[in-house]
Amino acid sequence: MRPGSGVYLSLGRAAAQYTQYKFYKFYNFYRLYSTYMYETHSLSDLIHTDPRFKQLKERLGGYARGSDEYLAQLINELPLTSYPDYKAYLKRQSVPLPKGSASGNDSSSHSDIFRNVLSPGNLVTCIDQCLATGYDHFMFSVRQYGSNDCLGERVYDPETKQWAPTYSFQTYSEVAERAHALGSGIMSLVNVKRNRPLRSNDFKVAIMAHNCPQWILTDVACQAYSLTNTALYETLGPRTSEYIMNLTEAPVLVFAKCNLYNILSILPDLEHVNTLVCMEDLTQHELDTINTHLLTRTFNKNNERISMFTMKHVEEVGRLNNIPVIPPTPETVYTISFTSGTTGMPKGVVLTHQNITASNAFVLSTMKIPEAKRGKQLYDLCFLPLTHIFQRQTTSYTLSMGVAAGFLHKPDPLVLVEDLKILKPDFLSMVPRILTRFEAGIKTSLAQSAVQSTIASSIIGSKAARFASHGGTDRSLLNSMLYHRVLIDKIKDSLGLTNNSVIVTGSAPISHDTLLFLRSALDIGIRQGYGLTESFAGMCLAEPHERDIGSCGAVGISTECRLRDVPEMSYFARRDLKGELQLRGPQIFSEYYKNPDETSKVLDSDGWFSTGDVGFIDKKGRIHIIDRVKNFFKLAHGEYIAPEKIENAYLSSCPYISQIFVFGDPLKTFLVGVMSIDPDAVRSFLGERRPELGAMSPADLVATINADAALRREFLLLINRGIEGLQGFEKVHNMVVGLDLLSVDNDTVTPTLKIKRLVATKHFRTELDALYAQGSLIRTEKL
Structure with a gap:
């Protein structure tokens, strides 16, 4: 059944499909389909019915609605956040639905239901009824941009044993x-x-x-x-x-x-x-x-x-x-994406073509193509693993608008910068771990010359101060005529980011300091998002140049959210707008494959998906992820500890560490940690106090820190003094450091970098016991 009838799914259609999809036999038929029906409400419907978008509607008036020309112009005019007033949008990005309304929430244990301020009346399922599946999106690009570059790689010459110096595209x-x-x-x-x-x-x-x-x-x-x-x-x-x-x-x-x-x-x-x-x-x-x-x-x-x-x-x-x-039709199952769970075998998340189109509608509604680039051939580097939904969401978006996707010439992150310099992509999706390495590389390069370091510090400091006080794109002559020519363009060229307009980061929290430094050094928007496999990756995305960085942005136009009380962790949804984040809408999955027990644990009868993540919603309507449900324990003094919240605080505040695993023995009164360090950043800092450390190899640096309790204490005090929002008993009192200590290879993290706590505890048991035997390094210090 194609869209246009007003409803994507019907019970009659579902009955016809029942035999084809064996996994539906595990579910109550009426519950499954009555819960997850969403009326067709496209982005073009929103534009044509909401008077706030009158200006955009007029710009589309010269095209037959539903035609390829109309769709191309619609995509070209987005993002929707630009209408009617972007500055007004920044001040209020999502709104609660009225209490007592058909969609509102009156439960005392839940917050109000929040929707994006751009479409509070309806959740958007697609860009247009003519783009009802992922395949529709791709074939639109084939018709509209058939001669555009699509998929590219560097070709290997077996005779010269060399990779081509340029990309070849189909x-x-x-x-x-x-x-x-x-x-x-x-x-x-x-x-x-x-x-x-x-x-x-x-x-x-x-x-x-x-x-x-x-x-x-x-x-x-x-x-x-x-x-x-x-x-x-x-x-x-x-x-x-x-x-x-x-x-x-x-x-x-x-x-x-x-x-x-x-x-x-x-x-x-x-x-x-x-x-x-x-x-x-x-x-x-x-x-x-x-x-x-x-x-x-x-x-x-x-x-x-x-x-x-x-x-x-x-x-x-x-x-x-x-x-x-x-x-396919909107209800056709597109993929079964298996989550890399922290315990047991992975669960298969069933995602349909409606999930794709809702995701594309969300991304297109918020991603801006600079006017100078519109209508031109654009490029993206398909870097993050396609086994994960984050990259598949990104690729679906780029293939919906004629953008070319390039690939690394071999599956090795060490060749990333080499290929970036050749491809010079316009977009990039990254994870914090890569961005912190960019940060460390830039700082190391700038530190090689005292004069260059002084100039760079002055420029980057000036940029950071401007972003922190004003936000927004820096269009000043000082920036374009001086800062870019003297420093910024050189940094971008050195990383292959010459043409880059925006970097999206997700899958893990990123340090506020790293965000501010990279925004200042590269002068591009870096947008932190949040999502899960169950939400077809990102369902919210921070705006690129906001002054008060750190949020994941407002819930998108294809999803609604609310918060649920977690009283055992002292989170109360109505009182503080803090609690477990729940999601619902056409972008959210409907089941785990052949796993009704796990499905029923996270999806209730009203279609609310419990994410397991604790968040809060700020005054602008933006989501902040602050904790993880159930990841908590007690120390000997009776205080509850939420390790994921603590780990996020360290990663968000300290540029010297790239990974951290916090552990607490219930018979002890303090926490210990396992930390992976950035050797360049740590050498730079500690080398000022102990010059002999500045020339050490990463392995020798790690061995020296671990062997020297006084040096380790000095390093730990530095880290702890920079942490905000934690009480003394929530800070790490002793630690062991290393390089990439948490990895998929040793099974301590999932491929999406979630810590497997039980496995990590067992893996590092010797080190953890030794830390407790040594005791607190900072007990006498005021934290």
Whole structure:
């Protein structure tokens, strides 16, 4: 059922779909669909009915509503935050719904329901009824920007053993043609083996690969044929991949060649696979060798033959068969995105095409393209893992508007700056860990010359003071004629950020000092967002040049939120506007795959998703994440400790540390910590007091700090004095330092950098016991 009838989902449509989606059998049918129905309310509906957007409506008046020309102009005129008055929006970004209204909340244990001030009357489900699915968005770009660059990479020359010095791109039209051929080929090969009609699309497609153009090709191919895909985490080990493959019963696995060994090692335990597709080219001899000698298990549990192909072979099969596309509908399941949980096996978050379109509507409503860049070819670096929903949201946004996505020439973060210098992207999505390294690199480079350091400190200090007092874009002549020419442009060029307009950061808190420094040194907007896999990544995003930094911005136009009391942690929603954040709307998921028990724990009968994160809503209507529900314990003196709140406070206030794990023994009266340090920043600071430390290698620096209690105490006092908002018993009293101590490799964090507390406690047990045996380093100091 296509949009336009006023409702995306209907009970009759749902009944027809019930047999197709086996996982729905676990749920009460009426509850599932009556809870998650959302009337079609597009961004274009909002513009045409709300008098506040009269000016924007007039600008679109010369185009037939729903036409490609209309959609292109609409996207070009966004963001919606610019209308009618951006300054007014900054002062009040979300509003509570009236008490007693149909949508309002009167519960004493919950706050009011908040919606974005741009659309308080309705939650937006899509940009326009003509863009009702992710596939609609991509095909719009194909029609409108067919000759634009789409997917690009640096090509490797096996003869010279060198990577090309420039990016080579496939156009949108070429990507569409290849994706349709790939989808047709996958449908042909899988269904012949299953003895099913060639147009049967009742199976899942699994992907195991680092970021590359073939990943996006596979994703678009799945969308074109309404195939649900799921991504396997290369970092979580073979057992997790086996679990996901068997749970989803995926018959096809599309993978990068570097994962061949891992796949063959678990193949005997994969019950449903019949088709393996290697993304890279292989010679016929290599392919025959694999199929003849390495595929030791030749049939799966369904007695279907297992065989391997290259992606190009599958595309050739697809072109021969040329199965007509099967466009998705809003309720079609787009992906099952498995969360990297802190305990047990990951949960599969079921996300539909309506979740994509709601997400795109939110991002487009708040992201601004500079006027000088409108209508030009723009570039984005697809850097964060596509296994995570954050990057998929970013990529969905860029592919909706003809932007090109480039990829690292090899899956190694160490080549990031090298590729940034070549691609010079206009957009960038990052995580705080990378941005703190940018900060450290800039500071180290500037410190090499005393004169340069003095000039840089003066300029950056002046910029920081301006941002802290005024906010907004700095359009002064002093900035453009002096600061940029003397310093800022050189810094941007050195990092490959020459053309960059905005950086979005998420997945973890970022230090206020880092935000302010990078905004000042790069003179670009850095926007912190918040979201989860269950909300199709970001559902709020801070404005780029706000004076009072630190929030995650207001809830977006496709989601509503409220706060719930957490009395055991002394958070009260109505009294203080602090509590567990709950979300509802067309951007929010509806279930965990084949897991009704876990679904019922976080989704109530009214559709509210309990995030597990504690937040507060400020006077401007912006969300701040301050804690995590259930991550608390008592110390011996009876005080409750919320470790995640404490860790966030340290990371937000201290540029010398990049990771921290706070631990408290319930029989002790103080906290200890495991900290990963930024060696360049720490050397710079401690070297002023102890010059011999300035020349040490990172490993020697770490060993010296850990061995020297007096030095460690001095460092700890520095850190603690810069922390705001914590009481003395909430501060760390002893610590061990290191480099990247918390990692996916040692299983102490998830791929999205959430700490696995039980695992981390066990992993660092020796160090933690030693810290308590040594005692508090700062007990006599006033904190």
